Amino acid sequence: EAQVTQNPRYLITVTGKKLTVTCSQNMNHEYMSWYRQDPGLGLRQIYYSMNVEVTDKGDVPEGYKVSRKEKRNFPLILESPSPNQTSLYFCASRELAGNTIYFGEGSWLTVV
Amino acid sequence: GNSVTQMEGPVTLSEEAFLTINCTYTATGYPSLFWYVQYPGEGLQLLLKATKADDKGSNKGFEATYRKETTSFHLEKGSVQVSDSAVYFCALSDPPRTGNQFYFGTGTSLTVIP
Numbered sequence: 001e002a003q004v005t006q007n008p009r010y011l012i013t014v015t016g017k018k019l020t021v022t023c024s025q026n027m028n029h030e031y032m033s034w035y036r037q038d039p040g041l042g043l044r045q046i047y048y049s050m051n052v053e054v055t056d057k058g059d060v061p062e063g064y065k066v067s068r069k070e071k072r073n074f075p076l077i078l079e080s081p082s083p084n085q086t087s088l089y090f091c092a093s094r095e096l097a098g099n100t101i102y103f104g105e106g107s108w109l110t111v112v
Numbered sequence: 113g114n115s116v117t118q119m120e121g122p123v124t125l126s127e128e129a130f131l132t133i134n135c136t137y138t139a140t141g142y143p144s145l146f147w148y149v150q151y152p153g154e155g156l157q158l159l160l161k162a163t164k165a166d167d168k169g170s171n172k173g174f175e176a177t178y179r180k181e182t183t184s185f186h187l188e189k190g191s192v193q194v195s196d197s198a199v200y201f202c203a204l205s206d207p208p209r210t211g212n213q214f215y216f217g218t219g220t221s222l223t224v225i226p
Contacts, residue, residue: 035216037219040218041218042201042216042218042219043201043219045214090156099144099146099161099163099205100146100158100161101148101156101158101214103155103157104155105153105154105155106154106155
């Protein structure tokens with residue numbers, strides 16, 4: 001079954017404590033991306049990657065890092081989380097020239 | 113630049129009512145247009161899409177027609193059910209030659225009451 005899997009699904013953490021949200025896809029997609037979803041703002045892209053070792057900033061990259069060492073994985077790293085990063089995060093993937101995005105189930109992150 | 117504007121919610125309808133959620137877009141070239149649906153506690157799923165002008169996308173009783181002259185892609189359903197309660201996102205993607213980035217609207221929450 002085609003899947004984008006992200007973990008953890010729910011996390012409460014404290015300001016400044018580094019955390020990583022993992023994302024893995026089993027469709028051999030070149031393109032992967034991270035979004036955050038906030039009320040009234042919809043989906044905003046954080047970072048994206050068009051292939052292994054190729055990453056680029058989206059609309060709201062501040063405070064986040066990513067890496068793409070393998071094609072299937074695209075972790076999102078919050079080096080020093082702050083309360084304004086409390087949000088619902090989605091990982092997504094697609095073929096590079098494809099026009100259908102596949103989303104993970106989302107990760108609820110609360111920073112206190 | 114590219115953008116998508118969709119009607120603000122929340123929208124509350126009675127079961128079997130007619131649904132329209134408006135979506136307009138701004139884009140250069142000839143984008144593909146999409147509606148994604150997010151059921152409670154889940155990620156976004158593709159509901160329907162249209163890749164060129166005058167195409168009609170349809171799925172699960174929902175329809176949307178790609179109108180280039182009005183730059184619109186309104187979502188419609190003739191008779192909604194309680195199970196249609198969800199958040200609906202309109203989206204567009206650049207053609208592959210221009211990077212194939214996706215742009216999402218802010219989402220419209222729909223609640224259908226029995």
